[in-house]
């Protein structure tokens with residue numbers, strides 16, 4: 001057994017919310033029970049790993065790629081029913097958004113690898129590997145979306161149908177990754 005490493009945090013016995021003693025007022029900010037329900041948190045991971053996870057870098061970064069995928073899907077869909085200036089505006093916005101998509105997907109992949117290594121000490125863990133493969137697929141789709149938007153400028157009906165499908169698939173990829181990641185939020189290997 002590894003020794004437990006004490007932290008400078010308090011934990012709510014009712015809901016498990018962790019907080020610095022300085023910041024704890026009369027109630028648990030998460031579930032609302034009184035201060036007396038808090039006890040010192042005996043952390044079983046190192047302060048450094050706790051600090052990295054507390055940044056919540058990966059959960060924050062991943063929202064951008066899902067939001068952009070959904071936006072692009074809606075923009076292509078709406079463009080079927082518009083013409084002239086409105087279509088041009090939709091296209092212009094989509095052209096910019098589609099450039100940012102692969103970057104945000106890549107940022108999600110990199111931050112996810114950092115998060116995974118922080119939690120599980122190495123990358124070769126079953127769910128982490130599955131998430132990485134799915135992210136690489138997501139990245140390829142986002143590059144395909146970028147290429148189709150830039151080259152065809154919403155001009156060709158069949159390409160727009162293809163774009164619609166790809167944007168839908170990329171939004172599903174992002175959501176699936178989020179769902180898998182959600183199950184890992186409390187999964188951390190103990191130790192340094």
Ligand SMILES: [Zn+2]
Nearest residue numbers: 012015028031
């Ligand atoms: Zn609580």
